[in-house]
Amino acid sequence: MKVALFIPCYVDQFYPNVGIATLELLEKLGVEVDFPLDQTCCGQPMANSGCETDGIGAANLFVENFKDYDYIVGPTGSCVLHVRDHFNKIQQTEEVKKVRAKTYELCEFLVDVLKVEHIEAEFPHKVGLHLSCHGLRGMRLGQSSEIVGQDFSKMRGLLEKVKGIELIELDRKDECCGFGGTFAVTEEAVSVKMGKDRVADHVRHGAEVLTGGDMSCLMHLGGIISRKDQPLKVMHIAEILNGATL
Amino acid sequence: MDHPSAAAIFNKDEARTEWHDKALWYVRSKRDLSAKSIPEWEQLRQIASAIKAHALSNLDNYLVEFEENAKKNGITVHWAQDGKEHNEIVHSILKAKEVKKLVKSKSMLTEECHLNPYLEEKGIEVIDTDLGERIVQLSKEPPSHIVMPAIHKKKEDIGQLFHEKLGTEAGASDPQYLAEAARQHLRQNFLTADASLTGVNFAIAETGGVVVCTNEGNADLGVSLAPIHIASMGIEKLIPKAAHLGVFLRLLARSATGQPITSFSSHFHGPKPGSEMHIIIVDNGRTEQLGRDDFRKSLNCIRCGACMNTCPVYRRSGGHSYGYTVPGPIGSILSPGKDLKKYSSLPFASTLCGSCSDVCPVKIDIHTQLYKWRQIIAKEHELPWSKRQAMKVAGYMFSHPNMYRTAGKAGRAMLKVTPKTLVNGPWNVWGKSRDLPPPPKESFRDWYLKNRVKK
Numbered sequence: 001m002k003v004a005l006f007i008p009c010y011v012d013q014f015y016p017n018v019g020i021a022t023l024e025l026l027e028k029l030g031v032e033v034d035f036p037l038d039q040t041c042c043g044q045p046m047a048n049s050g051c052e053t054d055g056i057g058a059a060n061l062f063v064e065n066f067k068d069y070d071y072i073v074g075p076t077g078s079c080v081l082h083v084r085d086h087f088n089k090i091q092q093t094e095e096v097k098k099v100r101a102k103t104y105e106l107c108e109f110l111v112d113v114l115k116v117e118h119i120e121a122e123f124p125h126k127v128g129l130h131l132s133c134h135g136l137r138g139m140r141l142g143q144s145s146e147i148v149g150q151d152f153s154k155m156r157g158l159l160e161k162v163k164g165i166e167l168i169e170l171d172r173k174d175e176c177c178g179f180g181g182t183f184a185v186t187e188e189a190v191s192v193k194m195g196k197d198r199v200a201d202h203v204r205h206g207a208e209v210l211t212g213g214d215m216s217c218l219m220h221l222g223g224i225i226s227r228k229d230q231p232l233k234v235m236h237i238a239e240i241l242n243g244a245t246l
Numbered sequence: 247m248d249h250p251s252a253a254a255i256f257n258k259d260e261a262r263t264e265w266h267d268k269a270l271w272y273v274r275s276k277r278d279l280s281a282k283s284i285p286e287w288e289q290l291r292q293i294a295s296a297i298k299a300h301a302l303s304n305l306d307n308y309l310v311e312f313e314e315n316a317k318k319n320g321i322t323v324h325w326a327q328d329g330k331e332h333n334e335i336v337h338s339i340l341k342a343k344e345v346k347k348l349v350k351s352k353s354m355l356t357e358e359c360h361l362n363p364y365l366e367e368k369g370i371e372v373i374d375t376d377l378g379e380r381i382v383q384l385s386k387e388p389p390s391h392i393v394m395p396a397i398h399k400k401k402e403d404i405g406q407l408f409h410e411k412l413g414t415e416a417g418a419s420d421p422q423y424l425a426e427a428a429r430q431h432l433r434q435n436f437l438t439a440d441a442s443l444t445g446v447n448f449a450i451a452e453t454g455g456v457v458v459c460t461n462e463g464n465a466d467l468g469v470s471l472a473p474i475h476i477a478s479m480g481i482e483k484l485i486p487k488a489a490h491l492g493v494f495l496r497l498l499a500r501s502a503t504g505q506p507i508t509s510f511s512s513h514f515h516g517p518k519p520g521s522e523m524h525i526i527i528v529d530n531g532r533t534e535q536l537g538r539d540d541f542r543k544s545l546n547c548i549r550c551g552a553c554m555n556t557c558p559v560y561r562r563s564g565g566h567s568y569g570y571t572v573p574g575p576i577g578s579i580l581s582p583g584k585d586l587k588k589y590s591s592l593p594f595a596s597t598l599c600g601s602c603s604d605v606c607p608v609k610i611d612i613h614t615q616l617y618k619w620r621q622i623i624a625k626e627h628e629l630p631w632s633k634r635q636a637m638k639v640a641g642y643m644f645s646h647p648n649m650y651r652t653a654g655k656a657g658r659a660m661l662k663v664t665p666k667t668l669v670n671g672p673w674n675v676w677g678k679s680r681d682l683p684p685p686p687k688e689s690f691r692d693w694y695l696k697n698r699v700k701k
């Protein structure tokens with residue numbers, strides 16, 4: 001199985017630790033992982049701003065970088081969703097179709113492809129899980145609270161395998177954090193208020209760590225936490241699953 | 247004013263924003279409980295969506311069938327191309343009978359057509375009889391929500407308004423007391439009105455009748471007492487058969503407020519003896535929307551308001567911030583079809599979280615349509631210039647790995663040497679209330695080259 005690691009541009013630049021944790025975690029699970037060196041960005045920021053056509057170059061480059069792998073795995077729901085849903089704007093060659101179908105979010109890959117039963121990690125802390133919208137409602141990594149049906153969450157399921165972890169319950173289990181790409185800047189007031197409200201929910205329920213599958217949401221929430229000196233830390237789920245300590 | 251500016255003003259009073267958010271979240275929570283009491287909920291949504299798709303793609307036939315059957319029931323049917331024609335028809339009906347006072351039950355369509363100011367100018371008094379509608383009418387505001395028009399007002403605000411307009415005691419804000427005052431006030435108007443106008447929730451092709459859902463019974467009271475009943479409906483209100491009503495009535499109230507059904511589901515199938523009944527079928531841009539493949543499904547909407555209650559942006563910016571008759575997510579996909587330039591900020595008033603699409607009882611893919619409107623807005627040059635240029639540059643950079651790496655390195659280096667106070671200057675909107683992550687010493691790629699690539 002040839003697996004390529006997809007590290008979103010902002011993770012590459014600002015959160016190398018998340019990339020390292022993802023890589024080490026996959027390696028621990030026996031996967032041989034390659035990191036194609038010419039990767040940049042999936043093109044989502046342009047597309048969500050209405051400039052889909054400006055993202056076409058990035059999309060083509062993405063396919064070029066990843067076309068020879070069986071799976072492409074990235075620690076992000078948002079960018080993976082973009083590859084799957086919005087790469088329909090470039091010509092649908094066999095390569096493009098394959099890349100779209102074989103690009104996985106990390107937790108989804110662990111659950112659905114590797115069928116991981118056991119996680120070698122201990123994290124004796126109170127943890128709040130932020131379910132990012134693109135992973136939840138876009139990729140259906142869990143059941144959203146609006147839909148009537150059996151509740152499930154692939155991320156929660158994995159975290160529950162971590163020794164000593166205590167997952168807290170939130171008042172609003174899957175409300176958006178307010179990041180939303182350029183929304184965070186163009187709608188600054190609402191974006192910040194949404195973020196503050198999410199952080200408050202985690203603080204109210206005693207979370208020591210706020211985790212999630214998308215560093216973009218966590219960057220926004222972490223920015224608010226840091227500015228207001230709130231008593232909790234932000235960590236990507238890959239770091240916890242990889243056995244990080246506080 | 248565009249959405250971000252109006253939303254920023256709304257957010258200046260943080261306590262009030264929180265109150266607004268919680269009031270609507272409470273309604274959303276009631277909806278959840280109510281929906282979850284029905285195991286076949288998702289199936290119902292599916293069926294409702296399919297009925298609507300069928301009705302919309304056969305609208306030409308169903309409209310004719312409806313007209314025929316309505317006429318057989320003794321109803322006069324009118325067709326209006328746009329809001330102006332709708333208003334003129336209403337006026338001509340009222341003028342013929344020298345109507346001085348019209349009582350109205352809730353109708354978003356007449357809001358859309360701006361009927362009230364039009365009639366008032368012609369010397370006809372219009373009284374909105376839905377409590378929330380009456381409140382916003384008295385305070386000379388548009389509704390801020392399609393189901394709860396005065397949800398943006400606190401009970402103290404209403405107490406003050408009623409004190410000024412209806413003579414209630416100064417400082418009184420007890421909801422029961424205020425509701426009773428409104429009841430007495432409205433009763434007087436019901437008794438003295440010469441005509442009544444209602445909206446339409448569902449029009450049934452098979453029977454030629456219409457159904458109006460209210461919680462206050464004000465539609466029935468208005469229609470029963472006045473000698474003329476005008477029902478205004480958009481062409482998309484049509485459903486083929488009476489049997490389909492069950493699907494929609496089960497979904498509507500549960501989605502709207504969490505009630506199993508509205509207190510009144512009033513069926514009007516003809517004039518009562520000695521009176522007239524008119525139905526005005528209005529297009530006002532709907533056929534155009536029907537012709538847009540990507541946006542047709544927005545006409546499924548049954549105006550339950552659930553997408554507003556669930557929308558984290560709506561809850562924190564208020565209905566007036568949208569500046570369109572129908573606010574919130576559904577308004578943001580309907581309004582650009584009316585005036586792309588004027589409403590170009592609305593499809594961006596969303597994080598594309600998708601909650602609206604999941605909550606919608608008729609399965610409108612709202613957030614996907616928001617995304618698609620964004621593409622059209624950018625193509626039609628309605629994006630701010632700076633944003634458009636930034637995206638072009640980003641697009642170029644991300645197609646060139648070397649350039650991306652150089653820019654990333656330079657950016658991180660800059661951040662490292664720039665003092666925080668400077669980083670968070672007024673030019674950095676991100677930094678107004680949020681810190682940036684501390685820049686790491688190397689990118690992941692740099693680390694990978696050092697630690698994994700065999701030399």
Ligand code: SF4
Binds near residue numbers: 549551609
């Ligand atoms: S779009 Fe859907 S959720 Fe929103 S008001 Fe219409 S029917 Fe209700």
